[in-house]
Amino acid sequence: MDVERTVLRKAGEAIARFRMIRPGDRVAVGVSGGKDSLTLLEALSRLQKRAPIDFTICAFTIEQGKFLQPIEAVGRYLLDRGFDWTYVEDKPSLKLLTEQPGHGCDVCSRFRRRAVYEVARNLGANVVAFGHTADDFCESFLRNAMFTGRTSALPPITWSSKREFRLIRPLVYVTENLTRDFAGLLGAPVIPCGCSQKTGTVRRTLRDMLAEMEKDHPFLKETLLSAMGNIEHSRLLDTRFLNLDENSENAESASEELVVLESA
Numbered sequence: 068m069d070v071e072r073t074v075l076r077k078a079g080e081a082i083a084r085f086r087m088i089r090p091g092d093r094v095a096v097g098v099s100g101g102k103d104s105l106t107l108l109e110a111l112s113r114l115q116k117r118a119p120i121d122f123t124i125c126a127f128t129i130e131q132g133k134f135l136q137p138i139e140a141v142g143r144y145l146l147d148r149g150f151d152w153t154y155v156e157d158k159p160s161l162k163l164l165t166e167q168p169g170h171g172c173d174v175c176s177r178f179r180r181r182a183v184y185e186v187a188r189n190l191g192a193n194v195v196a197f198g199h200t201a202d203d204f205c206e207s208f209l210r211n212a213m214f215t216g217r218t219s220a221l222p223p224i225t226w227s228s229k230r231e232f233r234l235i236r237p238l239v240y241v242t243e244n245l246t247r248d249f250a251g252l253l254g255a256p257v258i259p260c261g262c263s264q265k266t267g268t269v270r271r272t273l274r275d276m277l278a279e280m281e282k283d284h285p286f287l288k289e290t291l292l293s294a295m296g297n298i299e300h301s302r303l304l305d306t307r308f309l310n311l312d313e314n315s316e317n318a319e320s321a322s323e324e325l326v327v328l329e330s331a
């Protein structure tokens with residue numbers, strides 16, 4: 068498989084399908100030091116060169132005190148490749164880490180969100196791109212269904228609360244085996260986040276479960292992503308989307324269901 072071509076095709080498909088990038092956009096890419104965000108930045112840069120529209124890209128990294136090694140190596144790599152890179156130490160996050168070292172993801176991501184908007188504003192960006200991958204979408208989909216009782220994953224495109232920024236996730240169709248290979252081909256330095264080493268989390272359990280099942284079903288994540296874009300309301304339990312009055316369409320579905328149940 069041609070890794071670069073596959074990554075660019077899948078990222079391009081997501082950008083087009085969800086209208087993520089529009090003429091004149093300035094896209095700020097959050098670089099965490101991991102393989103996913105480095106893949107995202109490089110993919111956007113390569114797609115930019117062949118895109119039929121004009122847009123600009125800048126990169127930023129927010130230090131929240133979670134990197135296991137100094138991030139300078141990533142900065143040097145990005146600057147050497149000609150990227151416009153900004154590094155910001157987020158003082159409130161560093162203080163939080165000292166005062167509440169056991170804080171959870173909710174408070175950490177709230178602090179990060181505030182810092183991201185501040186940096187993007189200073190960079191003159193109107194779009195912020197995040198490196199969430201197909202794996203993140205699948206895990207989020209399963210976690211929400213199993214532990215929060217909701218059928219949802221992550222938004223591929225959304226807006227910040229005052230619609231100041233469009234928030235996009237162009238790697239929605241790109242799996243992490245691809246970002247690993249792509250970052251490897253680039254020779255990019257990957258700086259792990261302390262949280263990625265955690266064990267015993269729901270996320271880790273779901274990751275391991277998917278990896279185990281993928282031995283027999285290699286396209287499991289692609290199928291899950293298709294399921295997220297192919298909702299059959301009439302076969303779910305949300306009464307907001309069910310026609311509870313008699314009508315021919317639902318009557319037909321109901322009788323089909325009966326046949327399935329009776330023959331089971």
Ligand code: SF4
Pocket residue numbers: 133170171172173175176260262263
């Ligand atoms: S995994 Fe770590 S870095 Fe990510 S939101 Fe949770 S606490 Fe923050």
